[in-house]
Amino acid sequence: MLKNPSAKYAVSGPVANPLLGGDIAPVDGSVEGPTHGEIEGGLAREELEVGEKSPQDEVLIPVPVPVPVPRSVDLNLFEKVWMLLEFCQLHSLLLVASFQFWPPRYLEVMKGLAAAVNLDFVLWRQEFFMEWRGFEGKYKDYAMMMCIAPALVYGSFRVLEGRFRLGRRLLFMRLEAAVVMVLDFLLLPLLLAFSRLFQCVPVSNIKAVTWTIEYESFDGMEVDREAECAGSDYWFAAFVVGLTCLGVAKFLLSFYYRSTVTATTYKSQIDHSKMMVRFELEWMLGLGEDWAWGGMWSISSWERRGRFLHIAAFVTLYDNRPLLGACLWVLALVGCVYTIALRPFRTTSSNICRGILDMVHIFNCTMLVFNVQEMRSAITLPSRQVVGLSVVNGFGIAAFLGVVISMWAGGEAWPAVGTLEKLKGQEKFPKWLDVVTNANRVMGMCGVGCVKVAPLDLMEAEMRRVRNCYLQALKEKSIFSITLNSTLEEMARIHERLRGESLLPGRELADTLRETGGLIVRRRYFQSLMSPQKRRILLKLLAVKNFIGERKIEKLWDWETQLLEDGEVLTAEGAELLGEAVETELAFSEEFMVLVEELGRKWKRLIKNWEKMYTLFNCAPPDKEEKKGRVGWYMQYKGCGNAAKNLRKGWPFVGLENDFGEKMEKTMEEGGVLVGQCWGSGSLVGLEKVEGDLKGLLKEFESAWEESFGKAMELKVKRAHEAWYKMYRELKKGRDSLRKWEKESKRLNKKWEEEGLQNCCVYSSDGRLTELCVEIGGDWKALIKEWIDEYKGRIGKDVSSDDKRGWRGWYESYGKSRAKTKEIEGGIKTLEKLQKKTDKLLRKGGSRADILKAKTAWKGHIKKWENQFMIEHGAKAAGDDKEMIEEWYVMYQELAKSLLAIEMDMLKEKLGGEGGGDDGLGDLGF
Structure with missing residues (x-):
């Protein structure tokens, strides 16, 4: 149902007209009436920055708005309870439609569920009730089961409403919630009774049947064709018709409002998730009720529509059972696809639960279609149908409860909780929240007061503040900018409606007050809220107060005095019981634990009585500031509870x-x-x-x-x-x-x-580098073996290849040491072989190719050493630095001389063979 827009911003507390000398009382107290300045209208005036004081800041004191953290588990459980109850009602509808087709043993088991939905208000009198096993024709048995569903949902709603107090019209919301739920869950029996009043055919009489269930044999359904219709001449018929019309009207109106919210949510330019988060945030912050009214009673858009279509199909197609079964099957399938694909739930667990229940519902409708179409196969045997229906429904409910329990244990978070935490972390969010709260208060003043004296100056000042906050939020890409924008648009609509009629601000106000001033004064005198007698009593009380102040009497006895004395007694008792060290044998005895628990219960009763008396005398429950004054009581009550729990666990009772x-x-x-x-x-x-x-x-x-x-x-x-x-x-x-x-x-x-073993150069055969590499490799091997032995002793199994990746560096270092050892040993052997070969060539001679090969090898070793020296010292090797490889240079030079001699001999032979004699060599200078 669409609500009054102005009621959305109703101010809790008295809101008097400032022109009549009254006060504007905000939520947290009252302040003096505002002094309206000469503010020229419109938004064209100079804008005020956020944080800059406006002339109205001294009037509209920012009210600190608590930012609640919702318990996601409560919201999820509310969805799950709604799903389960809706599934039970639809399953009951299938039971009523399947009296002639499903196996009697299964119907016997599920008869309670079917009877709870198949109420027949027309057959009110005892003699008209057709007895069914286990109920004996008593109306209270039917009504008791039918009241369970609304009671559960209403209880869940009260839990949620207790978690999140919107502070507006709570009694009205509770009453409307109760009416909506009762009418919604009684819609099926009311429509059945309504249809009997106008379709009273003996064959189609829904309740006028008798049937017998025998465990040995089943004779089927027997229609009582002699049964007479109750007719519409009974006085109760008018009651049934009225309730039915009221339920349908209420349902259709709520359907219209839900359609509006759905169009706003799903068809908005902003995506669906962001709009849902926006509605939830506004509801949790107490800034709006769109989510509470639009989404509380139909969590998914298919819920009530699908159930209403099931009921309508059952009432209209009851005589045509094959068509009814096919229609119910199609509705179940369409509802499953529609909910999962187009209107999913907000949490994963809710989607899983909805899918489980939809699959079970489709299975039940499939078995109904098989039966009404008279399909004969092994699947449709009564015994197998009983097993199949029982197993599928049982396992479906078990899986549903399993998902709910896992969600409860895991504490699945509601999607808007994370967004709220991020908003709370933003530096400017408290300022934005105060601005929106003050804007709602100003709109409330304009909505409930007289149009002629609507405070448009306050409205325009707040519009500028909201606009500046909106620009800041938009710049920071905050989702709260949507709320600020909608608030600004609402204020603009109200301002547009009131600016042509309000006298504030304007020069006409003085003329109006001059003409009506006398009437206002007389009205204030004659219609005063306090009579002269009450005023005299008040003066006497003030005199007593002054008398007490002069006599320096601290305080007279009141309702809190006795409670304070009881608190002192309990404090002394607790100090005596838990103040000093207690022997372990006494502390862990059952008598001591009982005393501690009894002390905790006394504190609980005292705190409960104090809160009750405070609420009675102050017309409001104690807030956080008041409870801080009694923080010692709460701490001692909590300490007693913790002490008892710790003692039963074998732990010390204080200090933890x-x-x-x-x-x-x-x-x-x-x-x-x-x-x-x-x-x-x-x-x-x-x-x-x-x-x-x-x-x-x-x-x-x-x-x-x-x-x-x-x-x-x-x-x-x-x-x-x-x-x-x-x-x-x-x-x-x-x-x-x-x-x-x-x-x-x-x-x-x-x-x-x-x-320097990584790039070392082998230039001697003393074996030092080899011993060093072998030593380091042995140390790496011992370290790896120690780690493997520790792993086997602790885990009890061999080390796998995946486990070795944690110490990959060890294995790589061990491999490098082994490789370097082999490299050094090979280098030493190579040098020794090269030196022996060089000595042999120099002593005995050799071919030119052998000498050239040896010379090239010595040159490579010398070059490698020089490069390594350059890397280590940053300069080329000088003469003194080359002493350690002087032997290499000698070998290289001797081989070069031998090679030169061989080449000279080869040249002489060549020249002597061509020209004869030594003339050719002389010409060449030899």
């Missing part, structure tokens, strides 16, 4: 944080995961963190034990919590091992770099 158990459980779980894993190069940080957390928790536990019992914790107590200490020892051992391994690996890498 409230979330100690959760922290210990989380730390033990993290430690178990780390202990059961393969430790790699990055595991040290995690081990140190968990080991430090566990150590701190153990110290906290031991200090709390000493504080509670006045002595150190005994060995038997530690044995009772051996798992904690064992986990700490495992983590500490792992931390020490990782530290030792990393220290050893750093030492080996440093030694490798200092010795």
Whole structure:
């Protein structure tokens, strides 16, 4: 149903006309009446920056708006309860439609569900009821089951309404919610009774049937053709017709409003998800009721439409069972596709639950179609149908409950919760929220007051502030800009409607007051809210107050005095019971635990009585500021509860944080995961963190034990919590091992770099480099073996290839040391062979090719050494630096001389053979 737009901004509290001398009372108190300045109308005036004080800032004191954090689990559970109840009603509709077709054993089991929906208000009198097993024709049995559904949904709504107080028209919302739910869930029986009044044919009489269920045999349905219709001459017929028309009208009106909201949400230029988040945020912040009215009673757009179509098909096609079965099957399939594809739910668990129930509903409709079409096969056997229907429906409900339980345990977050947290993190969000709240208050003043004295100056000032905030939010790309924009548009519409009639601001106000001033004064005198007698009593009370002030009497006895005295008594009792160290045998006795729990119950009763009396005398429940004054009571009540819980767990009753158990459980779980894993190069940080957390928790536990019992914790107590200490020892051992391994690996890498083994040059045969590489490789091998042995001892299985990836650097370093060892050994052998070969060539001689090959080899070794020297020292090797490879240079020079001699001999032979004699050599200068 469409609501009054001005009622959306109703101000809670008295809103008097400032021209009549009244006050504008905001939510959190009252302030003096506003002084309206000479403000020229329109938005063309100079704009005020956000944060800059306007003339109205001293009137509209910003009201701090609490930002609630919604409990997503409550919203999800509300959806699940609605789904399950709707599924039960549709399943009951199928049961009523399948009396002649489904197996009797299954109908016998489900007869309670069918009877709850198949109410027949026309057969009101006892003699007209057709008895059915288990109900004995009593109307209260039918009505009791039918009231369960609205009661559950209304209870869920009350839980949600208690979580999120909108602060507007709560009583009206509760009454309307109750009427909507009762009419919605009674729509099916009302329509059935309504159809009987106008389609009263004996064969189609829905309730006038008798049937017999025998477990040995089944005779089928027997229609009582002699039964007479109740007719429309009964007085109850008018009641049924009226309720039916009221239910249908209410349903159609809500359908119209839902269509409007759906068009706004799904067909908006802004995408669907953003609009839904916007509606939810405004509802959670108390800025609007669009989501509460548009989405609370039909979470998905198919819910009521699909159910209404099922009911309409059943009422109109009851005589044509084959067509009815086909129509119900098509509606079930269309509803499944429509809900999943076009109108999905906001959470994953709701979509899964809806899919499960839709599949079960399609299966039930399929079995109904098979039966009404008289298909004979192995599937349609009564015995197999009983098993199939029972198993599918049972498993479907079980799967539904499983998803609900998993959602409850996992705490599935509502999509708008994350957005609200991000908004709360924005620096300017509190300012935007205050601006929107003040704008709503101003619109409320303009909506409930007289049009002639509507405060347009306040309206225009707030419009400028809202516009500036909107530009800021739009610049920061905040979703709250949509709310600011809609608020600005609403204020513009109200301003456009009132600016032609309001006298504020304007010069006509003085003339109007001059003409009507006397009437206003007389009205104020004669229609005063307080009579002269009450005013005299008030003066007496003020005199008593002044008398008390002069006599310096602190306070007279009132309702709070006795409660304060009781609080002091309970405080002393708690100090005596829990203040000093208690012996362990006494503390863990059942009598002591009962005393602590009884003390907690006393505190609970005292706090409850104080809140009740405060609400009674102040006409409002205590707020946070008032509860802070009694914070000691709440802390002692909570301390008693925690002490009793800790004692029953074997823990000390004081000194532990409230979330100690959760922290210990989380730390033990993290430690178990780390202990059961393969430790790699990055595991040290995690081990140190968990080991430090566990150590701190153990110290906290031991200090709390000493504080509670006045002595150190005994060995038997530690044995009772051996798992904690064992986990700490495992983590500490792992931390020490990782530290030792990393220290050893750093030492080996440093030694490798200092010795320059990566790019070393082999120039001697003393074996030093070989021994050094073998030593480092052995150390790497021992380190890897130690890690493997520790892993086998802790995990109990061999190391896999995936586990070895954590220490890939170790294996690579070990491989490099082995490769370098082979390289050095090969280089030494190569040098030795080359030196022997050179000595042989120089001593005995050789071919030119052999000498050239040896010379080239020596040149390569010399070049490699010079390059390595250049890398290490940053300069070329001088004469003194080459002493260590002087032998290489000598070998190279001797080979060069030998090669030159051979080439000279070859040249002489060539020239002598061509020209004869030595004349040719002389000409060449030899």
